[in-house]
Amino acid sequence: MCENLPLPGGQRLWPGHPSLAHGVPASTAPGTIYALSVAGGVTTGPREGQAILFGRNRPEVHLCLGENDREVSRQHGQLIHYRRQWWVSTWGRKPLRLPDSRLLYVDDDPVPLAEGYTQLFVRGSGRREHLLELFVAGPEPRTAVRPGEPTWPRRVWRLDVAERLALTALAERYLRHERYAQPLTWAGTAKQLARLQPETGWDDKKVERLVAQVRARLSAQGVAGLTREEIGEPIGNMLNHNLIQELLQSSTLTPADLCLLDHAED
Known part of the structure; x- marks a missing residue:
């Protein structure tokens, strides 16, 4: 199998890595980003100009997304650290779906990523959707929840x-x-x-x-x-x-x- 494009200063996350929804290590430095798909991912610190390319053509990207789906572009988008923040942009023919169903198109300005966990989706062929998980560490990284910890109460609105x-x-x-x-x-x-x-x-x-x-x-x-x-x-x-x-x-x-x-x- 072809290898991903090496990411200078970054580390690889291998396929099977736990979902980033579970958090990142407590020792993670603020500003560090983790990016993960089913094919694996990468993590890197917040260096100015550090960029992560993602798409389906493994040799041309740092993170492979939708490798066997020709509805996904070969280089579909980029994560880049600029002015102390991580930003996402898309170069693909199909938009990225951000939280709250926002669509990010190729001509749109990059969008800043919030600290913590974010899901991005690319619609593929048929009814397929390809998930890109992101986690930007803040001053207090959100670590995994222990199984026995109590569930947070939900807010149910009062109606007469x-x-x-x-x-x-x-x-x-x-x-x-x-x-x-x-x-x-x-x-x-x-x-x-x-x-x-x-x-x-x-x-x-x-x-x-x-x-x-x-x-x-x-x-x-x-x-x-x-x-x-x-x-x-x-x-x-x-x-x-x-x-x-x-x-x-x-x-x-x-x-x-x-x-x-x-x-x-x-």
């Missing part, structure tokens, strides 16, 4: 009875795991609720006010993407989509809440 019912109806398509789910319209949500509680006076304006109150409450407590100022125009369904995603990710809403709509379906 009316809020839970209305948001379950709004998010019904998500809770039913429909592909490409979108929030129900105000009118559609109100129709569901009026069928369930005809005496309560549900209409689209009442639903809109209630959901807006929940968005404002969560935004005030630090949840991003729930205000018009953050999103900009056109808004579309994005505010409600972001709200639903937060409620699902925090397990505030779960598929079990669909039982609240059973009578509406009747």
